[in-house]
Amino acid sequence: MADPQVAEGRDLRVEFDGKLALDVAAIRLEPGRVFTVMGPNGSGKSTLAQVLALLREPQSGELRLFGQDITGATDRKALRRRMGTVFQAPLLLHGTVRKNVLSGLKIRGVDRKEAERRAHEWMERLRIIDLAEQAVHTLSAGEAQRTSLARAFVLEPELLLLDEPFSALDIPTREQLLRETAAIIHETAGTTLFVTHDRIEALTISHELAVMIDGRIAEQGPPGKIFGQPTDARVADFVGVENVISAQVVESRNGVAFVRAGDCQVQVVDDTPVGTAVHLCMRPEDVALAKSAGTNTSVRNAFAGTIAAVAPHGSQVRVEVDCGFRVVAYITRLSTDELGLQPGVEVVASFKASAAHLIER
Amino acid sequence: MELLFDGLTEAWRLLTSFDPEVVRIALLTIEVSGLATLLALAIGVPLGTWLAFGRFRGRRAAVGAVNAGMGMPPVVVGLIVSILLWRSGVLGVLGLIYTPVAMILAQVVIALPVVVGLTVAAMQQIDPALRLQIRALGASRWQSLLLLMQEAKLALLAAAMAGFGAAISEVGASMMVGGNIAGHTRVLTTATVLEVNKGKFEMAIALSVVLVLIIVIVNVILTRSQQRAFRRIG
Known part of the structure; x- marks a missing residue:
């Protein structure tokens, strides 16, 4: 039997105050692949990420996560604990870098020793180990986002959701962190939904690329195809043609x-x-x-x-x-x-x- | 001036000699108002968080009612609690009227709107995106509440100080539901009123000094903890 899809959505629809924000006919995240959602501001890409992260309820549509049908009765918290999410802002809790990296593990009730071992490993990997005892308000934007990434990676999530994690960073920091993150994702072969409006980020990290315009997926395919020969004029304009x-x-x-x-x-x-x-x-x-x-x-x-x-x-x-x-x-x-x-x-x-x-x- | 000087001298004597009556009244005051504040926090912080983030009809009206409740006269609270606890009242069977428990209940009712109102304000100041991140981390409702409380620690300590201040400084409700019974329900505020009525200003001043000292010490402790937290989290 083929591996079940990590996430599969059909006819997902979200409206804000009667205005259409998301209308995705079909989306499938395959195991070990990086699915990038790209689009201009307000195109609905973050809304899609939030729906898949079970942080926003679609008004209609079907969603399956890890082979399970998401219905009103499903234990969403348990499913969220199989995911890791990083947003545009680091969104760190008050306290130290270590406390933040440990926070998700603590929520999941991971044994303290094991949690400390994993946190140490990921703080080292993301080169924030020297900052472990530092209060998060003293960190630079790049260090804060490294902490946020470590907090997600340490969970070893079955689905990693990255919602524009680099867009608030200066260019050198962004490029550095993008390279490191891409290497980790490809090395761990983790299933990833990556949201961005940046073409270079999309090209660096994706296996599959979907361009969203006005809440809908206007075009989807391998990045080379979308960037080289888009079949939709709005997509062509967005991807720099x-x-x-x-x-x-x-x-x-x-x-x-x-x-x-x-x-x-x-x-x-x-x-x-x-x-x-x-x-x-x-x-x-x-x-x-x-x-x-x-x-x-x-x-x-x-x-x-x-x-x-x-x-x-x-x-x-x-x-x-x-x-x-x-x-x-x-x-x-x-x-x-x-x-x-x-x-x-x-x-x-x-x-x-x-x-x-x-x-x- | 002479009255004040005599009062202060007497206060000093009572304090330094650990006058048993003053000590008993002070301890009961701390016990009643301390417990009332803790109860108000235990109920008020989750309730305030729910009011801050809950999505239900009438939420705004409820927040408005809580804010109005912050200005509720203690005398009115005392009257309502008295009617409820009166021997023929709805809760009369519990036999609580003129007991410290009745005073605690009345003070909870007085401190609760203060704690709830300040909790609503504190929680609503937290970045909504951080709440989303906490949910994304897989937190349960209680884990979310604990994490949000840590985030709003400074403001919640201010709510605790304000709640304690409202509880310990009221006199009308304690007088009504406690009865100001010597050795049983007499606290610093009710005792002070009694001493003034008797014209014994020295004793009244001494009791007032003790009351102010308790308020200052409790607030210094809470403020130190608040400011330590501020230095840690910036």
């Missing part, structure tokens, strides 16, 4: 679709039938800018245009080019200076036929 252009397939030959976007014809490796109205999608980092068309023959799409806007974007520069349709490209600061990119300058924007994909409108 900034170029989502309205277009139409006008010709199809040998697995290549010829698409009309504005006055231009774009070639895309895609077999969408002729006449289909589509969104032409590509990631800004896949678009190159040059002063002239050049000789790179593998690039089937090269369009002359004028720079409409230039703005810093982290370590790169976001350049918007008008070639009859608007294309966004991320260029390094060095290249931006070398090419003298600024509004009004004429450039050629190019991208590979395999770098773009089509979503039916």
Whole structure:
């Protein structure tokens, strides 16, 4: 017999004051896998996590946890004790780091010696052992979140729920803690529901990714698929496919679709039938800018245009080019200076036929 | 001025000589008000927590009633408890009127709204997300209550101080339900009233000094514990 799903939900629906907050047709968390729920603020991802953590009652729907049907009569406390939850804020109890790491074990009535051994092991693992006797109000944000993570990991939960645990941290701390957490999760092969709005976090940690928009799962699949070739325009926009252009397939030959976007014809490796109205999608980092068309023959799409806007974007520069349709490209600061990119300058924007994909409108 | 000076001198003499009557009255006062405060805390903290977080119709009205109850005149409480405990009253069969137990009951009724009202305020100041985290940790109702009490420790100690203050300083209810019987139900407040009525101000001042001393000592102990907790938890 196959392993039962750790969690399985169907038609889960939550409303706040008559307003729909969650409407998930189906969700399954498989043993040993990291299921990430991603979405913009207010998309219902934390509500979904709370429903699965039995911290919020859905108005309707079916939920099975660890093979058990959750009904009004079920002992929810016993099921919660099989889970570990970390929220965005560390939410520590007054007292020391050690007291907090021990708190869940104490609630579960774990033998004191055994609890101390496990707490010591996880405080060491999360590198807070030197802070064990320190009061939590003296901790930095990163140390506090490490304590919160240790408090969850020490429970050796059958289901770990991480609700944006890194989003309140500064970038270096976030990246460090993300790496360490991902390593622990993959090493312990614990079933995890990970909620985030951060693309890098989602890519680092997930086996399966669901993007939520307006309370519903808009798209679900392996992270590479969702980030590379989203099939929903709202998902494409959210996962950073900034170029989502309205277009139409006008010709199809040998697995290549010829698409009309504005006055231009774009070639895309895609077999969408002729006449289909589509969104032409590509990631800004896949678009190159040059002063002239050049000789790179593998690039089937090269369009002359004028720079409409230039703005810093982290370590790169976001350049918007008008070639009859608007294309966004991320260029390094060095290249931006070398090419003298600024509004009004004429450039050629190019991208590979395999770098773009089509979503039916 | 002379009256006050004489009173203080007499008070000093009574205190330093451990006057048996004063000692007995002081001990009964501590016993009655201490027990009343502990009972009010035992009932009031869980009740206040339930009122703070419970979801039921009439919760707001109940909180309003509790807050109004904080201003309930002790004389009215004394009257109600007397009617209940009177020999022909609903609880008359228990034979509690004019006993220390009756005084404890009356003081519980006086201190309870104070403890409940301050507990509601203390609990509602706790971050709702922390309550969610405590549930997520798998805590039972009682474990949650204990953890929330630890989180609200400073404010709950303030509730204990206020409850004790309300209990020990009332006079009307104790007079009515206790009867101010010498050696049986006479406490510092009722004794002070009696001594003033008799014109024995020296004794009244001495009793008042003892009363104030008890209140100060109890509050110093509770405040020290509160401030130690504050230093620990920041």
